[in-house]
Amino acid sequence: MTYSFIVNKHIMVFQQHHGLASEGDVIGEIGALCCMPQPVIARSKSISEVLRINRSCFLNVIRGNTSDGQIVIYNLFEHLEGFKSLSLLFPKKIESLMSNFGINAPSNLCMATLKGNFALVERLLKSGRDPNEVDSSGRTSLHIASANGLLDCVVILLHYGADPNIEDENGNVPLWEAVRDRHKYIAETLLESGAHLTSRNEGEFMCKAAELGSIGILEDLLKYGCDINSKSIDGATALHIAVAAENVEITRFLIEQGARIDMYDTKASTPYVLDI
Incomplete structure (x- = not known):
């Protein structure tokens, strides 16, 4: 099956062959979703088996299965990426339509x-x-x-x-x-x-690194300016976490880098007391 662009420019209509549609390809999706004429037509040169679904049925399926609909819409945007003349024209129309069904088109890039x-x-x-x-x-x-x-x-x-x-x-x-x-x-x-690494959260990052038991992450955090004695929201330092986990390697590393053993958390416990 071949498909072509039919372009109306200054009243003159001309046809430009675009390519061949193979098994699994989709034709007419922009017209169905945006309720507007599709700028591509298809002609079959041989007997072809085509699954046809009208706009109402398709949108009902999307409305009832938003997680699957999200995948369908992403695949459509990815498909449009290959059509440079179309990809900047229709995404916002599709996004507006899909937002009515609680589906986020990839406008936020995520x-x-x-x-x-x-x-x-x-x-x-x-x-x-x-x-x-x-x-x-x-x-x-x-x-x-x-x-x-x-x-x-x-x-x-x-x-x-x-x-x-x-x-x-x-x-x-x-x-x-x-x-x-x-x-x-x-x-x-x-x-x-x-x-x-914001000072408000650097204690959280240090403690998460200690929980992960990664000297490499701790080294990078210190390299990028984190305070070794910074505290998490519950007042714990990375040394509290390492001692509580009985991680001798991380504990030794932190002390060698200047971690204090007398810092109090919100429960009035110090790494030194935890170790006793």
Whole structure:
């Protein structure tokens, strides 16, 4: 089955062959979703088996299965990414339609970033998407890219103005995501763009690193300016965590780096008392 663009330009209509549709391809999806003429028509040169679904039936399926609908809409955006003449024209119309069904099209970049689709991320940014939009957990695309080692996505997001110091609902910043998951090149890139480990949460990061039992993460946190004696929300220091976990290696490392054994948590306990 072949499909072609039919373009009306200055009253003259001309046809441009686009390509061949193969098994599994979709035709007419833009017209069905946006309720407007599809700029592509299909002609079959041989007997073809086509599954046809009208707009009402499709939208009813989406409305009743929002999780599956989210996947369908993401796949549509990814599909449109291959049609440069269409991909900047229809996404906002589709997003508006899907928002009525409680489905987030990838306008906030998060799903596209999670999929590691750099081309789609770049296309959405070029079309004017806010690089600092967040998902349901308050995570930006920069959080997701940093945690998953997607350096290309990190670079393009920063280029389009992504804020490297936005906190998600748990107080995590992109730099912590990169450090925790050992993506050193990304951590350095974020630092060069003004990222920091906020003093309000550095105690939480230190304690999480101690819980993970990672000297490497602790070394990076100290290298990037965290106070070794900073406290978590319950007043614990990384040394409290290491001693409570009976992690001798982490305990020794922290003491050698200057961790105090007389710091009190909210229960009036010190690492020294925990060790007795």
